[in-house]
Amino acid sequence: MNERVQGHGPVDFIAEEQKPAAIITPADTRGDLFITADVVVVGSGAGGATVAATLAEAGLRVVVLEEGDWFPTREYSASVPSMLSKLMRAGGATAMMGRSPVPYLEGKCVGGTTVVNGGMCWRTPERVLHEWVSERGLPELSPRGLERHFEEVETTIHARYQDEGSQGGVNDAFKRGADALGWKLSRNKRNQKHCVGSNDCVTGCPSGAKQSTQYSWLPRFFNAGGLLYTRCRVKQIVTERGRATGVRGVLADPWQPRRFTVNARAVVLACGAIQTPLLLQRNKIGRECGHVGRHFTIHPNIKMSARFSSPVENLQGTHQAWQCIEFRDEGILLAPGAIPLAFMSAIFPEFGPRLAERMRDARYIATGGILVDDHSEGRIRALPFGVPWIQYDVTDADQAKFVRAAALMAELYFAAGAEEVYTPFHHLPVIATPDDIKRLYQRPPRVEDTEYFTAHLMGTCRMHGHARGGVVGPDGQAWDLPGLYLADASVLPGTIGVNPQVTIMAIARLVAEKLADRLRRV
Amino acid sequence: MGPEFVLRGYPRRIARAVVDAMVPRWPEFDVDLTDDVLADVERTLRGYPPIIQVAILGSLFGLEFLSPLFGPGLKPLSRSERHIAIARLETIANHPIPQIRMLVMLLKVTISFAAYSRPDVEAFLGYRRREWRETRQALRARLLAADPAKLPAVPAPLADGRVVTPAEFLSFLAALADGHAEQAAG
Numbered sequence: 001m002n003e004r005v006q007g008h009g010p011v012d013f014i015a016e017e018q019k020p021a022a023i024i025t026p027a028d029t030r031g032d033l034f035i036t037a038d039v040v041v042v043g044s045g046a047g048g049a050t051v052a053a054t055l056a057e058a059g060l061r062v063v064v065l066e067e068g069d070w071f072p073t074r075e076y077s078a079s080v081p082s083m084l085s086k087l088m089r090a091g092g093a094t095a096m097m098g099r100s101p102v103p104y105l106e107g108k109c110v111g112g113t114t115v116v117n118g119g120m121c122w123r124t125p126e127r128v129l130h131e132w133v134s135e136r137g138l139p140e141l142s143p144r145g146l147e148r149h150f151e152e153v154e155t156t157i158h159a160r161y162q163d164e165g166s167q168g169g170v171n172d173a174f175k176r177g178a179d180a181l182g183w184k185l186s187r188n189k190r191n192q193k194h195c196v197g198s199n200d201c202v203t204g205c206p207s208g209a210k211q212s213t214q215y216s217w218l219p220r221f222f223n224a225g226g227l228l229y230t231r232c233r234v235k236q237i238v239t240e241r242g243r244a245t246g247v248r249g250v251l252a253d254p255w256q257p258r259r260f261t262v263n264a265r266a267v268v269l270a271c272g273a274i275q276t277p278l279l280l281q282r283n284k285i286g287r288e289c290g291h292v293g294r295h296f297t298i299h300p301n302i303k304m305s306a307r308f309s310s311p312v313e314n315l316q317g318t319h320q321a322w323q324c325i326e327f328r329d330e331g332i333l334l335a336p337g338a339i340p341l342a343f344m345s346a347i348f349p350e351f352g353p354r355l356a357e358r359m360r361d362a363r364y365i366a367t368g369g370i371l372v373d374d375h376s377e378g379r380i381r382a383l384p385f386g387v388p389w390i391q392y393d394v395t396d397a398d399q400a401k402f403v404r405a406a407a408l409m410a411e412l413y414f415a416a417g418a419e420e421v422y423t424p425f426h427h428l429p430v431i432a433t434p435d436d437i438k439r440l441y442q443r444p445p446r447v448e449d450t451e452y453f454t455a456h457l458m459g460t461c462r463m464h465g466h467a468r469g470g471v472v473g474p475d476g477q478a479w480d481l482p483g484l485y486l487a488d489a490s491v492l493p494g495t496i497g498v499n500p501q502v503t504i505m506a507i508a509r510l511v512a513e514k515l516a517d518r519l520r521r522v
Numbered sequence: 523m524g525p526e527f528v529l530r531g532y533p534r535r536i537a538r539a540v541v542d543a544m545v546p547r548w549p550e551f552d553v554d555l556t557d558d559v560l561a562d563v564e565r566t567l568r569g570y571p572p573i574i575q576v577a578i579l580g581s582l583f584g585l586e587f588l589s590p591l592f593g594p595g596l597k598p599l600s601r602s603e604r605h606i607a608i609a610r611l612e613t614i615a616n617h618p619i620p621q622i623r624m625l626v627m628l629l630k631v632t633i634s635f636a637a638y639s640r641p642d643v644e645a646f647l648g649y650r651r652r653e654w655r656e657t658r659q660a661l662r663a664r665l666l667a668a669d670p671a672k673l674p675a676v677p678a679p680l681a682d683g684r685v686v687t688p689a690e691f692l693s694f695l696a697a698l699a700d701g702h703a704e705q706a707a708g
Contacts, residue, residue: 080639091566206655207658350612353608448620
């Protein structure tokens with residue numbers, strides 16, 4: 001079957017009830033697919049959807065290929081295992097190796113990780129942007145250069161403060177502690193419209209309040225005439241005369257093996273900081289520069305929690321309404337983090353009867369997290385048969401920050417009235433009194449004694465002003481392969497210290513505008 | 523392997539022993555979750571990539587034959603009593619070498635997710651998550667139906683010199699969406 005990009009009716013909230021005609025599943029087509037477009041975008045998350053919408057609105061014919069499925073909001077169920085299987089890569093069973101393995105989550109569905117994140121919206125800190133300008137040779141990424149992109153992103157994804165009163169007890173307890181200590185809090189902007197505190201951000205917002213790309217960039221993309229194909233796994237980047245001219249791959253049709261080919265004037269990869277470098281490595285692209293899969297940063301974080309004497313009611317409220325920025329200069333961010341009951345059961349080191357006893361008090365427990373600016377760099381490699389190997393070691397310097405941050409977090413919780421504080425350190429899982437906090441310093445936990453987690457994966461195909469310094473140039477085009485563009489978290493030139501979705505979208509928009517200009521000139 | 527993955531025979535017996543050791547039990551909660559959770563875990567495993575399914579099978583056999591090194595008793599895990607299995611698994615889960623902890627961690631997370639997202643377990647712990655979600659969805663639908671431009675600044679309508687509780691605010695929003703703004707503010 002030959003298909004070309006074509007227009008269709010207007011799309012409002014695509015996540016509502018019916019599948020828009022612009023989303024094409026394997027059931028909608030037969031046989032192998034041969035598609036022609038101006039641009040093919042691989043991935044529909046923060047980077048891919050932003051690029052696709054921007055290019056389509058510039059009048060280009062754009063198709064998006066998404067490996068995962070499309071799920072309407074009504075299918076976001078309360079069953080955590082079911083939602084992890086639907087929305088996450090490998091059902092959420094993903095971890096990187098190192099001194100202490102770090103589990104991570106990566107969305108695999110229409111909307112990508114924006115469907116399963118906490119929705120925090122932070123612009124890239126100015127000091128980071130200045131570093132990128134001066135040390136990476138990227139004047140395009142100056143605060144002034146990105147200003148209009150930030151504004152456009154924030155408008156499109158509806159980055160707003162939470163409605164007063166809908167934060168919930170976990171956030172209230174955190175604020176109470178910070179206020180008691182006089183520590184500076186920053187109110188989070190989140191991409192939400194009237195979030196009503198279902199506290200299910202991480203398994204897909206059941207009310208549709210979170211403005212993931214399903215509710216923001218993709219409707220714009222569809223209204224500009226774009227098409228999105230689901231269950232398309234790209235395996236090959238097609239090149240002709242030294243230029244990227246399309247992609248090939250397999251369509252995950254449960255009934256028969258099928259293939260697809262997309263011919264395009266430009267290829268944009270936006271598969272995320274893990275899948276993008278793996279795809280390049282499997283295609284032997286970017287080997288000359290030596291940066292593909294390197295400079296991997298993850299904002300490692302640890303979970304802390306505390307039991308209070310009265311119910312916190314962590315079921316009710318939003319994931320994270322505040323962040324404590326008192327220690328930002330030290331590279332430490334403290335934050336509440338309301339999570340569903342099933343996730344809470346996973347953060348305690350106990351199980352069986354002892355975990356059951358701990359969970360009896362679940363309604364009295366507030367959960368939170370600590371994020372540090374990491375100074376380590378990991379690496380991603382494609383092993384034989386395409387098996388991914390992801391290595392990341394938390395450094396002793398970063399661990400020292402975690403220890404200090406855990407002590408600060410315990411102090412905050414006790415100031416808020418906690419009776420006990422729980423840590424992710426195996427040798428000291430419970431801090432029973434404020435006096436016990438000093439035990440963290442007396443016998444600091446090693447990296448190997450600590451349970452980490454991350455959802456911020458960045459920098460594996462970094463942007464750099466010079467061909468020898470990175471994988472892509474300031475326009476997002478691969479230094480080694482004209483016609484191939486990257487526009488996702490992999491191009492971030494370094495760690496940013498805040499939740500990255502706004503940064504990813506702003507840079508994706510910058511890349512898309514430059515690409516649109518170039519294609520229109522040719 | 524793949525979407526047709528099924529635990530059979532010996533691996534299933536080991537998996538059952540691990541699930542039996544890990545599922546929650548309370549004296550007041552008269553439900554044995556082992557078989558149901560095992561079925562849920564099996565469903566979850568089917569969604570994992572083949573390489574992880576192989577790793578899980580490897581972990582199960584590792585626990586079966588290596589766990590006697592870490593705790594009481596000498597028998598393989600699947601033939602040990604529950605309290606012995608629990609003791610061994612806890613020792614492994616808190617081992618100073620992270621790679622040894624990994625033998626248990628993925629299984630623990632998978633089993634905990636299955637057990638603690640069950641409606642009966644949630645209800646026992648005082649949660650009505652499904653009902654809560656439904657009320658939130660209904661509230662938001664009403665909020666969207668109301669003209670956003672008419673929404674007054676918040677929490678001013680209720681504040682009046684005192685702190686508004688989350689419950690008050692949310693019921694205020696509900697009343698507002700129903701068109702009883704003045705009543706709510708009053």
